Amino acid sequence: MSQEKTWMDNLIIEDTLQKENIPFYHYSEFENLKLIGGENVYKATHKISQKTIVLKYISLHDKFTLDNFINEVKRHRKLKSHDSVLKFYGITKQENTNNYMIILKYANNGSLRQYLKTNFQKMDWNIKLNIAKQIASVLMHLHSNEVIHGKLNFENIIVHKENIKLNYFGMAKHASESLKFFTNALGPIQYIDPQHLELFNIIGKNKCSDIFSLGIILWEISSGKPPFEMDSSSHIDLLDNIVKGEREMMIPGTPSKYKEIYTDCWNHNGNLRPEISQVVKNLSKITVSDVNVEFETSQSDFHNFTDEVISIELDKQHDDFEVQTDSPLIDVSARINKSINDLFEFFIDLYKKRRHEMNPVMIKNYIRKCNKSPVKVLYEMIRHPSYYWLTSLIGFFYLYGIGTIVDYKMAFKFFSLAANEITDMKNISFANSSSPLRKFYNINKEIGLMYLASLYLDGLGVEKDRKKAFQIFSKVADEGSLIALNKLANCYELGFGVEKNERKAFELHLESAEKGDLVAQYDVGRCYTCAKGISRDLAKGFQWYLKSALAGNIWAMCNTGYCYDYGVGVSKDVKEAFKWYSIAAESEYSLAQYNLGCYVGQVKSFEWFKKSAENGLTNGEYMVGRYFYQGHGTKQDIIKAIYWLNEAKENGSKKAKNLLNEIIHRYR
Numbered sequence: 001m002s003q004e005k006t007w008m009d010n011l012i013i014e015d016t017l018q019k020e021n022i023p024f025y026h027y028s029e030f031e032n033l034k035l036i037g038g039e040n041v042y043k044a045t046h047k048i049s050q051k052t053i054v055l056k057y058i059s060l061h062d063k064f065t066l067d068n069f070i071n072e073v074k075r076h077r078k079l080k081s082h083d084s085v086l087k088f089y090g091i092t093k094q095e096n097t098n099n100y101m102i103i104l105k106y107a108n109n110g111s112l113r114q115y116l117k118t119n120f121q122k123m124d125w126n127i128k129l130n131i132a133k134q135i136a137s138v139l140m141h142l143h144s145n146e147v148i149h150g151k152l153n154f155e156n157i158i159v160h161k162e163n164i165k166l167n168y169f170g171m172a173k174h175a176s177e178s179l180k181f182f183t184n185a186l187g188p189i190q191y192i193d194p195q196h197l198e199l200f201n202i203i204g205k206n207k208c209s210d211i212f213s214l215g216i217i218l219w220e221i222s223s224g225k226p227p228f229e230m231d232s233s234s235h236i237d238l239l240d241n242i243v244k245g246e247r248e249m250m251i252p253g254t255p256s257k258y259k260e261i262y263t264d265c266w267n268h269n270g271n272l273r274p275e276i277s278q279v280v281k282n283l284s285k286i287t288v289s290d291v292n293v294e295f296e297t298s299q300s301d302f303h304n305f306t307d308e309v310i311s312i313e314l315d316k317q318h319d320d321f322e323v324q325t326d327s328p329l330i331d332v333s334a335r336i337n338k339s340i341n342d343l344f345e346f347f348i349d350l351y352k353k354r355r356h357e358m359n360p361v362m363i364k365n366y367i368r369k370c371n372k373s374p375v376k377v378l379y380e381m382i383r384h385p386s387y388y389w390l391t392s393l394i395g396f397f398y399l400y401g402i403g404t405i406v407d408y409k410m411a412f413k414f415f416s417l418a419a420n421e422i423t424d425m426k427n428i429s430f431a432n433s434s435s436p437l438r439k440f441y442n443i444n445k446e447i448g449l450m451y452l453a454s455l456y457l458d459g460l461g462v463e464k465d466r467k468k469a470f471q472i473f474s475k476v477a478d479e480g481s482l483i484a485l486n487k488l489a490n491c492y493e494l495g496f497g498v499e500k501n502e503r504k505a506f507e508l509h510l511e512s513a514e515k516g517d518l519v520a521q522y523d524v525g526r527c528y529t530c531a532k533g534i535s536r537d538l539a540k541g542f543q544w545y546l547k548s549a550l551a552g553n554i555w556a557m558c559n560t561g562y563c564y565d566y567g568v569g570v571s572k573d574v575k576e577a578f579k580w581y582s583i584a585a586e587s588e589y590s591l592a593q594y595n596l597g598c599y600v601g602q603v604k605s606f607e608w609f610k611k612s613a614e615n616g617l618t619n620g621e622y623m624v625g626r627y628f629y630q631g632h633g634t635k636q637d638i639i640k641a642i643y644w645l646n647e648a649k650e651n652g653s654k655k656a657k658n659l660l661n662e663i664i665h666r667y668r
Contacts, residue, residue, distance in 0.1 A: 113155070195209075195270055212267075214279065215264070257286050351483070395415040410461075412455050450487065453472035518551050549580065
């Protein structure tokens with residue numbers, strides 16, 4: 001590989017990682033590297049947090065493996081809520097090399113194989129059933145989210161503090177390495193669906209394939225040893241034997257119900273294997289008393305049983321990097337640097353002028369335009385001596401996974417700090433009530449409280465409590481916050497934490513709007529046009545949209561364009577519609593970008609559809625996929641068409657699903 005091509009490849013990789021908001025850590029941030037697995041897995045320490053982590057080499061230098069990795073990250077984000085999915089922190093690159101490494105949570109008990117080898121002699125059926133149930137439970141979580149593991153084996157099941165952690169990261173390989181997969185150490189072959197082996201990838205991996213692998217793993221738990229460990233035949237012979245139906249023998253002392261479960265799972269015919277929900281149900285029916293009855297004649301082979309099965313206890317400890325800081329009540333003269341201060345000012349402006357749904361995209365775009373790394377920005381904020389002035393923004397980064405993975409608990413922690421950290425104001429010296437520092441403190445606290453209430457509303461990082469959310473909004477509104485007053489109106493409108501009352505909601509929206517809150521002005525316009533708590537009046541609705549738009553509210557700009565576009569409360573005016581769509585589109589509002597794409601010629605249309613797609617609009621993703629497929633406004637590219645259509649399909653687009661089926665049928 002030439003030096004120039006390598007440089008270009010690295011540029012593409014790092015640009016892709018940044019676009020996907022995958023955290024990137026400098027290799028120098030890790031120390032005490034120790035080889036712990038094969039030739040490519042290291043144990044290391046993160047210098048700042050002192051967290052023990054795992055570094056694992058991963059190949060990203062071709063489009064297939066890079067795309068595969070990105071898809072793995074997206075699947076991980078879908079599964080992030082389950083404690084038994086191994087934590088993924090980000091990626092790093094060895095200095096002065098082209099070697100990329102993923103950063104994973106360290107598991108202190110190693111792989112399932114290592115754990116069984118070390119502990120099997122002291123394991124009773126309480127422990128074995130507990131492990132089996134945990135593995136089945138996390139696989140059910142994958143399948144319920146329409147995620148197929150595809151390579152479920154002992155290497156990818158990790159044990160941490162006696163609890164299961166499932167890993168599926170870093171398994172992407174070069175196409176040229178696929179044959180090596182069948183000729184390396186015996187490990188994977190025994191776990192692969194024989195129907196898949198039989199036809200060498202003609203049949204793709206599916207949920208049934210995972211069930212087969214699970215059956216082999218359940219047998220391994222019962223035996224404490226690898227399947228076909230004593231088999232001296234070649235890899236090809238073993239493969240042939242498995243395809244022909246060869247399976248391991250039952251281990252004496254295995255509960256008959258347990259044996260039925262794993263033998264059903266490894267049925268050669270995938271259609272006859274149970275669904276994962278049935279496996280979980282069947283495992284839950286096995287009790288210690290059942291095991292005791294079955295083994296009254298062979299108790300000497302096992303340790304004493306307790307009266308009930310050990311319940312699954314997932315690791316509840318916080319798994320992400322945490323940074324210890326000094327007390328917040330320190331000298332405020334340790335100023336925040338200009339770039340971070342500018343970002344916080346931009347964040348405040350968004351908070352005041354936009355509906356909060358847009359803010360993550362706006363912040364990401366702002367950071368990108370400043371040629372900053374979101375990972376570095378977050379790191380800089382957390383490590384700054386005056387970090388406590390930025391706690392609402394740090395919480396925001398964790399809430400939306402900017403420069404880190406989404407972590408609702410950490411978001412809750414920092415929003416709580418923003419709301420409560422500096423409780424004794426006499427410890428901080430403010431020159432006067434209107435000083436910039438006091439305003440900085442007040443707005444940080446208000447934003448923290450608003451997001452804290454939102455987390456209670458949705459039950460993110462904390463138990464859902466809509467009454468508490470309502471109380472927070474009410475308290476902050478009483479202290480003079482127009483934004484909190486408008487949030488209070490939303491609670492009345494939707495019946496969150498209070499009895500639903502649309503009339504009361506409108507009155508609060510109007511009160512906040514008349515005092516100058518831009519989002520409230522938009523909401524008043526919405527109430528008039530949708531007859532929410534007030535009689536429909538399209539002309540008044542338009543006037544409120546226009547008022548909010550003129551003051552800088554992007555949603556209102558788009559709605560103003562829509563009103564001109566379709567003559568809602570104002571005479572139809574295509575030029576005015578185009579003007580307002582353009583302003584909102586330039587401000588990165590995805591719906592306005594999509595609407596603008598409907599106005600212009602094919603080439604410009606494609607560009608605007610693509611911008612809306614990159615900002616997450618499903619209709620935009622569909623249109624980009626369609627344009628790539630048809631070669632409209634861009635060069636025809638079936639691969640890119642499938643990529644964008646699949647994105648739209650995953651977000652619920654039926655049109656994308658139908659067009660994907662058409663493409664598959666055509667190129668079959």
